Amino acid sequence: MIRFENVSVTYEDATETALHHVDAHIPEGELCLLVGPSGVGKSTLLGTVSGLVPHFTGGTLRGRVTVAGRDTRTHKPRELADVVGTVGQDPLAHFVTDTVEDELAYGMESLGLPPGTMRRRVEETLDLLGLNELRDRPIATLSGGQQQRVAIGSVLTPHPRVLVLDEPTSALDPGAAEEVLAVLQRLVHDLGTTVLMAEHRLERVVQYADQVLLLPSPGAPARLGDPAELMAVSPVRPPVVELGALADWSPLPLSVRDARRRAAPLRARLEGRTPPAAPAPAPEAPVLAQTARLTLLRERVTALHEVTLALRAGETVALMGRNGAGKSTLLGSLVGLHAPTSGSVSVGGAAPHRTRPAELLRHAGLVPQEPRDLLYADTVARECSSADRDAGAEPGTCRALVSELLPGIPDGTHPRDLSEGQRLALALAIVLTAGPPLLLLDEPTRGLDYAAKSRLVALLRDLAARGHGTVLATHDVELAAEVAHRVVILAQGEIVADGPTGEIVTSSPAFAPQTSKILAPEPWLTVPQVREAL
Structure with missing residues (x-):
């Protein structure tokens, strides 16, 4: 269903390749989890599937990406819209209408579906994602997690054959995340939908993956394979895998249930011991x-x-x-x-x-859910210099904090070109500069x-x-x-x-x-x- 043939992406004026040598085939009706550290090119890879890279973002795409037989170099995003549904990291950038129900219907209107079909699918999606009570609410009044569910719902209603999801559960509470993942499971198992998902909270999703596409580090070739095998060599791993590696379990468990079945000897080793208590603040602290x-x-x-x-x-x-x-x-x-x-x-x-x-x-200083609300300069270096001046701090204070939180962010990068995690690190450093x-x-x-x-x-x-x-x-x-x-x-x-x-x-x-x-x-x-x- 999705085929990557020696795919690389380089953005204009970039000193390094954003995505390097991806060769992989994702069959129809599978959930493939895209795994890798921040800044390794996961969002870029997802963008090549929907055609946003390079048609919208610019840059040079080498190699070939085909979705349901359509080459994304020769088919622009609007020509892939009936096949691919995309939800990016920022749901606000996704919305076109003002209310929840209108947003769920918009994609189907664009494809010219009959009104009866649209009405039925809107009702189904409202129930699937627990959005019925919010159907008449203005999107601007919803919480970040509610907006995330609306964004996911708006791409489900046209019934695409391929779903591309970038951090779909990042803003969801544990219960809502389970509901969304259950919906994705049903789409994969019952309807044969192909799902390609990038997610940092691997503890939530890795047990549902049929395959893992691992981008180990910038410049390293991608690897596609069995989730347990690739988790053993992945630089990013959920706690259940870390615990399995610590206890020398083989194969490594991917779910809490698998781990509990094998945890009796580890529980016996820990019996009678207690975790070290974190130093609590004094009761008389101001x-x-x-x-x-x-x-x-x-x-x-x-x-x-x-x-x-x-x-x-x-x-x-x-x-x-x-x-x-x-x-x-x-x-x-x-x-x-x-x-x-x-x-x-x-x-x-x-x-x-x-x-x-x-x-x-x-x-008091607040780092909001949308870090871009704090960013207004055209380079990382200028954001940091401005933060130092506003806080009356020594020059270089903010830049040092950015490097401590997330090394490798170039000075000349525009904040809008950073990944969600990199923008957060920059916004956090700006607030911390004021101390x-x-x-x-x-x-x-x-x-x-x-x-x-x-x-x-x-x-x-x-x-x-x-x-x-x-x-x-x-x-x-x-x-x-x-x-x-x-x-x-x-x-x-x-x-x-x-x-x-x-x-x-x-x-x-x-x-x-x-x-x-x-x-x-x-x-x-x-x-x-x-x-x-x-």
């Missing part, structure tokens, strides 16, 4: 921000209801909950983006919605591979040790297990759980990390904890 019975209405919807929360110096808090629970709204309230309807918010002793942004940045005591991160691991996430964890631990408070609004249970002292779970704008990380995440199947599920009832949360104990 409060950096707090809310008191905070209620907030947005578009006549109660986004937050009587939220009372205190955030202390040296504390890392993971804010979790399903899409639309109010996590981003709460972070926005802490930086003055939303005025309380009732109750109060205090950051650094002042009400943030009444404080000038330049003054507020001395107390605010309270750091607010909205989905900070979206687009980051495991190595980049490990560097982020080290940075956050260092910030906590230096007395900074951090709040992470995240669906990444592995990140919460690694770095958070405390987990707060929101549901329908209310706090439903608030306590130590180990206690909260292990009590919920949805929010438990893979290591915890495999080694339960032993209290282990992460592979590094197990490695240290052994």
